[in-house]
Amino acid sequence: MNPLAIKNLVRSTRLPLIGGVLITLVAALAFGLTVGNAATPAPKAPVALKGTGDEAWGANYFPNVELTDQDGKQHRFFDDLIKGKVVSINLIFTSCSSSCGLETARLMEVQTYLGDRLGKDVHFYSISIDPLNDTPKELKSYAAKFGADLPGWRFLTGKPEDITLIRQKLGMYDDALTVDKNQSDHVLHTMLGNQATGRWMKGSPYENPEFTANQLGSWLHNYKYAAPKETSFENAPTYVRNMSDGEKLFRHRCASCHTIDGNRYAAAQRIGPDLEHVGKRRQSQWLERWLKEPDRMLAEKDPTAVAMFNQYRKLAMPNLRLDAKDITDLLEFIAEESALPLDARRVAVQ
């Protein structure tokens, strides 16, 4: 994991006890409990932990409230959804016009890495924090816009008080968000966990999807599945390329939804349009405003914005709260990248 990703991970996590902990946050931290208390008996050997519900973070800790998925099926939170499972849990609401779509888009990439393990030994749950408006039908259409692989990935709604309880228990509760749903920055993270072993950690929407797939597919399965490629210091690059600010931003905020390769690599295609030479296709004033407030342009029925929205499965580009410098940096990077020969492009060609 590169230092920048670590920095972003830390910046975007909001646990009270985050301190200097970087990557792995054990459940104790995630749930706001204290660790290292001398009076606490040592945990039982992991072999005894099979997701029976008797673990420290088992049936006595998690609520067994009922949630409804995108197909109208009912599930008990503990018994049916997390007991004995490796899971990724994030919060969404389908009318969100800001960053929450970014996390869904990133999970889409993680889904690709996990392949057919999704729904077998790794489960994704996106829980609505706007359950009164997010009916199963809304959730199903949201899932379809992104191309989520159902039912290995479930989109869930339920009673507001039940969802609040789940969020509190998972350390994903934020008052500010409840008062103003648009403050969606507050809960961008995802909880990744193995209920049986009690190991939980926080994921960030700016994390590299391959890394998250590895956390879910290998680490949380106690490294049962070895990484296919052995990494060795001998193979480490001899120098680290200096990335421009624009490239960094693009990698973290845009690459889950956009490529810059003229759509020449079918496998790399993303949720949004390819951005090769977008600076030539669009007027700069339009483009700058679009990056600043795509949601407002759509609301004002800007004809180009409306046409694009309809073309792209009515999935709105999120307002990523970019400032003027971010926008200049990004447009510069996109122009530079578009001008490079295809095999020299630095992002999104996979």
Ligand code: HEC
């Ligand atoms: C969650 C997915 C998502 C993310 C993240 C995202 N976009 Fe988009 N973007 C879209 C979609 C979808 C469209 C098509 C318009 C629509 O449906 O609203 C779009 C359209 C665009 C367009 C217009 C393309 C054209 O052909 O005119 C540009 C430019 C753009 N995005 C740039 C960016 C940049 C730069 C970032 C990162 C800072 C970014 N987007 C992040 C989904 C996303």
